Amino acid sequence: MLTSFAPLALPSAATFVTALPVARDQLLIRFNAQPTFATHEFSGVQCPVNMGYGLTSRWALFLNLNQGFGSLTQATPQGRAELSSGGFGDMASYARYTLFKIDKPSSTFRIAPLAGAFIPTGSNSLTGPQGLLPRTLQTGSGTLDPYFGVAMGYNNVRFGMAWDTTYRHNPVATTGVSPGDQFRTDAQFEVKLYPIHMPEEGLPKLLVLSIESNFARDGKDHVAGALAANSGGRVFKQDAILEISTLHWQVGAGAQFPVLQDLAGTGRIEQRSTFFLFFEYYLAAPNWRRSRGR
Numbered sequence: 001m002l003t004s005f006a007p008l009a010l011p012s013a014a015t016f017v018t019a020l021p022v023a024r025d026q027l028l029i030r031f032n033a034q035p036t037f038a039t040h041e042f043s044g045v046q047c048p049v050n051m052g053y054g055l056t057s058r059w060a061l062f063l064n065l066n067q068g069f070g071s072l073t074q075a076t077p078q079g080r081a082e083l084s085s086g087g088f089g090d091m092a093s094y095a096r097y098t099l100f101k102i103d104k105p106s107s108t109f110r111i112a113p114l115a116g117a118f119i120p121t122g123s124n125s126l127t128g129p130q131g132l133l134p135r136t137l138q139t140g141s142g143t144l145d146p147y148f149g150v151a152m153g154y155n156n157v158r159f160g161m162a163w164d165t166t167y168r169h170n171p172v173a174t175t176g177v178s179p180g181d182q183f184r185t186d187a188q189f190e191v192k193l194y195p196i197h198m199p200e201e202g203l204p205k206l207l208v209l210s211i212e213s214n215f216a217r218d219g220k221d222h223v224a225g226a227l228a229a230n231s232g233g234r235v236f237k238q239d240a241i242l243e244i245s246t247l248h249w250q251v252g253a254g255a256q257f258p259v260l261q262d263l264a265g266t267g268r269i270e271q272r273s274t275f276f277l278f279f280e281y282y283l284a285a286p287n288w289r290r291s292r293g294r
Helices: 288-293
Strands: 026-038 042-046 049-054 059-065 067-076 079-088 091-097 100-104 107-119 145-156 159-168 182-194 206-218 233-245 249-263 274-284
Touching (some): 091 145
Antiparallel strands (some): 026 049, 026 274, 049 059, 059 091, 067 079, 100 107, 107 145, 145 159, 159 182, 182 206, 233 249, 249 274
């Protein structure tokens, strides 16, 4: 589920983008809307845009943009205060290389390492009436963060699976809030519900059920270079998504349920069940390499 899969109908994982399928000279654009509801009167919405380009049959380049808004009602010595922030978050740029692949007439398998960095286009020093805003309302890390991992995928006519493991190293900034390093692993299993009998040729519209799992372990944050004891922890989430997929686009909606929230410290914000929407579009990019050869 990683690079070139022209013979098969390939919906993609909704909650992680490292395994997005993209063929050579193909441009992929995915738009998401991800509302968040949590305890302690926190709410927000993130609208990431993910872009991928198939440079060759093995190399793919990705650019992930993020923007959103968050609002938090917090108790202070003077009473309850309404805090909010919004804008662009950190931008992720990485390359993925298909190291191993097996292609058969009715199935495909891929293993692909990836590496890149998060670029500090967001801010880690946003302030409010009480001073520095909590990490929840900061839009970036304030540093250039190396990012690497591996993604794997299998797909046949009826079923598909995808998995990834990634690590983001967040260096400590001398000012603002520096989030801790993050280790993450995700898994997906999908089944094509409709049509019941796949045609021998052509690509029909597909109705797909995708079950996904997300685990993240965050290291301790730092505030102005000092370790923040009330930070870090482990989170495990379970997702169910319905997708409609065609040759050039897919649209999906899903629900996300927190199963484990082992958060260090006290008064931490715990996520409730939430939902998300996404739209993904594939198109053939201009083949400039062939044009230059003529």
